[in-house]
Amino acid sequence: MTDIDKSKLSWDEWDELQNPPPAETDFDRIVEAAVSRRGFLGGVLAFGSAAAAMGTLGNLLNSTSARAQEAASRFPFKPVPIATDSTIHVPEGYSWRPLAKWGQPLFSNVPDIDPANGVSVENSDKVFGENTDGMELFAIGGKQVIAVNHEYVNNKANLPKNDKGMPKSADDVKILQNMQGVTVMEVVEGENGWEIVLDSPFNRRITHLTPMKISGPAAGSDLLKTEADPNGTDCLGTFNNCGAGRTPWGTYLTCEENFNGYFGSTDPTFAMPDDYKRYGISAETRYGYEAFDPRFDVSKNPNEPRRAGYIVEIDPSDASSTPIKRTALGRIKHENAAVVIARDGRVVVYMGDDERGEFLYKYVSNGIYVPGGDTSKLLDEGTLYVAKFSDDGNGEWLALTLETTGMKMDEIYVFTRQAASKVGATTMDRPEWVAVNPVAIEAYCALTNNSRRGEVKDGKLRTNAGGDEMTVGGPNPREKNEYGQIVRWYPDNEDHAGGNFKWDLFVMAGNPDVHKGGAYAGSSNINSGNMFNSPDGMMFDTTGLLWIQTDGEDSNEGEFLGQGNNQMLAGDPATGRIERFLTGPKGAEVTGVTWSADKRTMFVGIQHPDAPFPDGEGKLPRSTVIAIKRDDNALIG
Ligand code: FEO
Ligand code: CA
Ligand code: CA
Ligand code: CA
Secondary structure (H helix, E strand, O other): OOOOOHHHOOHHHHHHHHOOOOOOOOHHHHHHHHHHOOOOOOHHHHHHHHHHHHOOHHHHHHHHHHHHHHHHOOOOOOOOOOOOOOOOEOOOOEEEEEEEEOOOEOOOOOOOOEOOOEOOOOOOOOEOOOOEEEEEEEEEOOEEEEEEEEOOOOHHHHOOOOHHHOOOOHHHHHHHHHOOEEEEEEEEEEOOEEEEOOOOOOOEEEOOOOEEEEEOOOOOOHHHOOOOOOOOOEEEOOOOEEEEEEOOOOOEEEEEOOHHHHOEOOOOOOOOOOHHHHHOOOOOOOOOHHHOOHHHEOOOOOOHHHHOOOEEEEOOOOOOOOOEEEHHHOOOOEOOOEEEEOOOOEEEEEEEEOOEOOOEEEEEEEEEOOOOOOOOOOOOOEEEEEEEEOOOOEEEEEEOOHHHHOOOHHHHHHOHHHHHHHOOOOOOEOEEEEEEOOOOOOEEEEEOOEOOOOOEEOOEEOEOOOOOEOOOEOOEOOOOEOOOEEEEEEEHHHOOOOOEEEEEEEEEOOOOOOOOOOHHHOOOOOOOOOOOOOEEEEEEOOOOOEEEEEOOOOOOOHHHOOOOOOEEEEEOOOOOOEEEEEEOOOOOEEEEEEEOOOOOEEEEEEEOOOOOEOOOOOOOEOOEEEEEEEOOOOOOO
16 A cells, blocks of 8 residues: 555545455454444554545644554553442542532532431422433633533432332422432532532522423424413423533533433323324323323323423523523434534534434534524524434435425424434434544444344344334444444544544444453453443543443343443543543442533542442432542543
């Protein structure tokens, strides 16, 4: 290849030089090709081939050498081994302490949670909610404010006196409704570390009962009208707030994931509308709201669940502001929202729909972002796309429009999954968080696992809830995928708003101790010392290091032997190197990460520990946001 002018090659030509097309395509070859296409040919070369795709090889090779050098110092920590105990482990030279725990007061006249009785109904919207998830820190006029999600509740933990924690009154339902949603809280670093600023004017709970506006193409649709809201523009509450995102104009995006679980029917004869099936809305629920709050009874309010499943924009700087449901971003089981500004100033939002065989989406605004300008329509007016991946490393974004779907505009934004099925999107292995690299034009999505990929049942390949087959191939190369992978894409012309991309796998998780070789051993950047399963939360720090959090099987047995508790790792995009930074307590998922304004503290979320945490023996297991610092107070992201 030495006498070829590489800068003149198309991406395809370059790729052929690297990976001559296989004579036959079999399972192992697909896996091998997906991982090695660009990923693990060595750091510089790996990045160089992506650069060739963009026609800027020389420039990027230069900057890549600098990146490779920098990469050597990318892991200033000594990686931690796996753990199976009920506490946190961070590397030598780092320390952690709790910042905010489930049931902890946000206001000074409110007591801490009572383990025997939980939180009273009066105080249930004045404390930190349960099951912390995605979060973002905002620096607002010299103050630091964290907005953080509370994904769901464990009924029994919040209603400890009730059998199985099922609500027995409207007040019980209200407690559960208030312990979820979002907390906005001011935090400050004092003598004893980080603390919540009690009674701060920023402090606020947003719950299943908070008034919000509906905006965008589905606002006012007949599909969203209810008796209480004949206009289809005003609703109550945000649900199952999973991952998050932030806009460049300083707002928080909270993402409604498994919203279906809150809506049930008290009338067993009620005929469930056809569109419910795709989203998993069924007559029975585990929360029991419908028995005491008719809003959640679909036999009385069949449109109510169609008012959930959106991304909600919240202004953390004003505790009296009304959150806005942005229907232009589609109605799916939203994981998170990764926002990036395209070359021409348009706003791009990448979004995963976390369910087996569902899709990866992208929104592109019509207008451009102008700092200090009017941003009120940027998340209302635009185009929604869904990803289609080819086995050859190419991909395209398929627009969801009247023409491509044959659906009306409001239908596209309320029945988004159905619209995406019509255009032939690629069924994915449960898209969790998307993260956009701040120092390179590329994005990543954690595909957490998919035990049914490629499975044949009753002579038929398994499908998603819409009947789309979960074929083995492309970025989902393994059948019965228990370990998960991270797909990465490089937008053509370095333009996140564009229609085409190239892709590869940044990592395929696996277990090289249990599987000696083959796809389930994982990609070549997985070894006995860093292995994990089920990547989920994912966020870049400002230096371009990718932080990966897991929500997987923590039995430490069988297929998962040697992987221990859920954990957080750091990955280097330039080299593919991955090292374990933190291990969580038994039973917990590690989810949500953000940084203090000075980047000397990293905040990490610990969700649903199953043994006493963080206060030790005899105390409650409490979902907790922790603050991690280096003992020398150096930068940490
Ligand atoms: Fe709430 Fe898909 O994680
Ligand atoms: Ca998640
Ligand atoms: Ca979870
Ligand atoms: Ca998960």
